[in-house]
Amino acid sequence: MVIFILPWKEKELKELLLINMKNHIHLLSFTLFFFVSCTSLEKKKVAENSTKNSIVISDNHSKEKTELQKSIMRGKNVYSGFCMQCHLPDGKGVPGNFPPLAGSDWLTDKRSESIYAVKFGQTGEIIVNGVKYNNVMAPMGLNDEEVADVMNYIMNSWGNTQDQMVTVDEVKDVKK
Numbered sequence: 001m002v003i004f005i006l007p008w009k010e011k012e013l014k015e016l017l018l019i020n021m022k023n024h025i026h027l028l029s030f031t032l033f034f035f036v037s038c039t040s041l042e043k044k045k046v047a048e049n050s051t052k053n054s055i056v057i058s059d060n061h062s063k064e065k066t067e068l069q070k071s072i073m074r075g076k077n078v079y080s081g082f083c084m085q086c087h088l089p090d091g092k093g094v095p096g097n098f099p100p101l102a103g104s105d106w107l108t109d110k111r112s113e114s115i116y117a118v119k120f121g122q123t124g125e126i127i128v129n130g131v132k133y134n135n136v137m138a139p140m141g142l143n144d145e146e147v148a149d150v151m152n153y154i155m156n157s158w159g160n161t162q163d164q165m166v167t168v169d170e171v172k173d174v175k176k
């Protein structure tokens with residue numbers, strides 16, 4: 001009797017175990033899936049945040065650049081319209097008559113005087129790169145923004161470099 005029941009029970013038991021195992025496998029794979037998707041979601045979030053941050057950082061950076069870049073672009077137009085005929089396209093001027101802007105020590109050393117000259121005109125003796133000039137640059141009637149723009153253009157062209165961008169407020173503060 002026992003011999004007969006035991007194999008039967010064994011079979012039952014095995015089946016029961018197998019069902020249990022199957023259930024466990026389902027549960028296990030579900031837990032694994034849940035865990036994996038959670039961590040990948042977390043990673044995605046981190047990645048999204050870091051790209052968001054880097055976009056913000058580069059946005060600030062490019063905004064600063066484009067402000068100056070935009071001013072220089074506008075200044076280039078002012079230069080071709082108002083300054084080029086005397087100071088020439090290469091900014092070298094005409095020695096003895098029209099002083100150079102390219103590599104001009106006057107422009108780099110006398111920032112506010114240069115703004116003043118472009119805003120209100122310049123007459124009287126000046127020495128630029130060791131050469132004496134005593135000529136007339138009449139005022140051209142530019143507004144403060146045009147003065148700032150053309151200053152940014154001449155201070156960033158032909159190898160000239162500028163530490164600080166000329167702003168409209170800076171031009172506004174230069175008074176007669």
Ligand code: HEC
Nearest residue numbers: 082083086099100104106107122123124133134135136137
């Ligand atoms: C009609 C010719 C003429 C025009 C146009 C002219 N300039 Fe001048 N510029 C001169 C002369 C001449 C001087 C020197 C004046 C003097 O002898 O005191 C001068 C001086 C300067 C100086 C200071 C000296 C130097 O070389 O660094 C700057 C800066 C300058 N000009 C920028 C400009 C800008 C910017 C424009 C256009 C918005 C302009 N000029 C238009 C003739 C001109």
